[in-house]
Amino acid sequence: MSDIPDTTPKAGTPEPGPASAPGLGRRRALMLAPLGLAVAGGAGFYAMLRGMGTGTYDPRGVPSALVGRAAPPFALPPLEAAGLPAFANTDLTALPGPVLVNFWASWCVPCIIEHPQLMQLSREGVKVLGINYKDKPADAATFLTRHGNPFARLGRDEPGRVAIDWGVYGVPETYLLDRGGIIRWRWAGPVTPEVLEQDIRPLLKRHA
């Protein structure tokens, strides 16, 4: 320790020796370095916490591997009780405008939270296509009767295999496809009013 210059300033006595003038500057820099690191770290953590609060940063969020690609091939049976046509990937080519593909289940609580937003979009004429994930047909039908049906088409993915092809890791998940059927955006989690206004509406406009 003896030959490492200690950083505690000695009151009154000026630094002896020839290293005095440049030594002092380096010493001050050494003292400020941890402070600077702490300030930078603090600012980073503050930004992260703020982002978590406003929903712009999700530490568990994972980018989708399918963005920029066409939907994987699938052909799902319809939910007969809902009276909707079945749903296959061939329905996702040459579209009149951008569409949303929503993975949901009647047993999924966040799906109830996002449902009013999906209803609103479908009322506005946005095509929302549903994939019912690991659900019983009767439960799914009851859900749609109770909360309304926003879907233009609805496929049942009871084994959950199609969801895996899409890279779904938990319902609800929503994908936005452009007119060419290319996946442009994925949202894992409920479509809250904020997500609707800040993400979906601008995307719909951009890909219209």
Add this chain to the structure above:
Amino acid sequence: MRRLALTLCLLAGPILGGGALAVGLPSEMLRDPAQEQRARDIGHELRCMVCQNQSIEESEADLARDLRRIVRERVAAGESNAQVVAYVHDRYGDFVLLRPPFTLATAALWGAPFIALGGGLAAIFLLLHRRRALPAAAPAPLTPAEQARLAALEDDSAR
């Protein structure tokens, strides 16, 4: 007593089991032990996207069970380990790989240990360098005031 038993069980788990495995059901396992071992090796490389800190072999999540089944199906169908991993990677992206590939985006992740090592070596080198350089500069002689103070202190401690 119950706490002790629980502690023992928790201690014995990893020792006896060699790491927790969620594949408990014989129906999930492949008949061929070699294939089953391959499926496990692959599964240990794949992250459970639901729990995010376990491999699909360790996780009880529904999705992990589905992925274990897919891995076993593909192993049984004769695919190579790389082909099976590519199948899952294709759908879930880099995050599903517990050992992420080296790309521009993961360069900092892979490089961090080497940067830390380099920084440490540089610090050691600088300190040694300075230690060797320092004795050359002899300490300045004491000023008369300091000599007087030293004498007073010595006088003080002698008494």
